[in-house]
Amino acid sequence: MVNKEKTRAAQLSILSNFVLIVIKLVVGIMMQSVSVLSEAVHSGIDLIAAIIAWFAVRESGKPADDEHNFGHGKIENVAGTIEAVLIFGAAIYIIWEAVQKLISGSVEIENLGIGAVVMGISAIANYLVSRHLLNVAIKTDSVALEADAMHLRTDVYTSVGVFAGLAAIKLTGVTILDPLVAIAVACLIIKAAYDLTKSAFFHILDIKLPDDEEAIIHDVMQEYSRHFLEYHKLRTRKSGHIRHIDMHLVVPKQMTVEMGHNLSHQISADIEKRLDHSHILVHIEPCTDLCDTCKVDCPSKTNFEVVK
Numbered sequence: 001m002v003n004k005e006k007t008r009a010a011q012l013s014i015l016s017n018f019v020l021i022v023i024k025l026v027v028g029i030m031m032q033s034v035s036v037l038s039e040a041v042h043s044g045i046d047l048i049a050a051i052i053a054w055f056a057v058r059e060s061g062k063p064a065d066d067e068h069n070f071g072h073g074k075i076e077n078v079a080g081t082i083e084a085v086l087i088f089g090a091a092i093y094i095i096w097e098a099v100q101k102l103i104s105g106s107v108e109i110e111n112l113g114i115g116a117v118v119m120g121i122s123a124i125a126n127y128l129v130s131r132h133l134l135n136v137a138i139k140t141d142s143v144a145l146e147a148d149a150m151h152l153r154t155d156v157y158t159s160v161g162v163f164a165g166l167a168a169i170k171l172t173g174v175t176i177l178d179p180l181v182a183i184a185v186a187c188l189i190i191k192a193a194y195d196l197t198k199s200a201f202f203h204i205l206d207i208k209l210p211d212d213e214e215a216i217i218h219d220v221m222q223e224y225s226r227h228f229l230e231y232h233k234l235r236t237r238k239s240g241h242i243r244h245i246d247m248h249l250v251v252p253k254q255m256t257v258e259m260g261h262n263l264s265h266q267i268s269a270d271i272e273k274r275l276d277h278s279h280i281l282v283h284i285e286p287c288t289d290l291c292d293t294c295k296v297d298c299p300s301k302t303n304f305e306v307v308k
Contacts, residue, residue, distance in 0.1 A: 080200025
């Protein structure tokens, strides 16, 4: 069900971007406006990104197999990284075209009213679609959909920027504002690509979960502290929307295997309640024989509580 919802959201993004590309290209060519055409290029990149996101969310929903023991979640991170590269490329192209216009000085804009209407429609459409994508991304913890939503949200701001530029040209008659607005749009695109790279690429390198999420794990362990001596070697990472968590748990040496299993199972269940889509592995270790140097309130010296 979750994967179907993600797939439908990605398909909506594909349809929305395709329609906007056609409209922007037609109007941009008719107006001879590099800023409107830059928006068409941006939407073209977003269409590619939406297709990549659709493919990623479809593949990431496949269960683990013999070759992918931890599932296919990281394909969403790969997709997000590819999207970031595409956005960087689009921004460079837009800047190049705008600079050529500035150097040649041949900037002629026609049909400003049509261009303003198209930018307004684009901003509204992208805002509505990006809001839906972001809601689904938050609900399903999807990196690929979050990346796609970021693209479209950037389109909202850039469309508003181009709209403002066209309005300024209409009021002042200074057509050189068109390539200048296009460069400003490209800078916003570069910023979005940089933010996307941080959120998508670094998870491929297995960086740990955010501090606030690890704090939740520590809170759960504190609640169960009367049942064990200590825990260490906590390791966390994320693959797509799946959180992988493992740790070593030191328990009283007289605790039975069944008791240790019940304890680790309950700890894992409580962490999963607070951090969705978590896969948790707890390695049970018996305490050492250094009772004289151990803490006074050690459960092995008293009647430790057993989780059933």
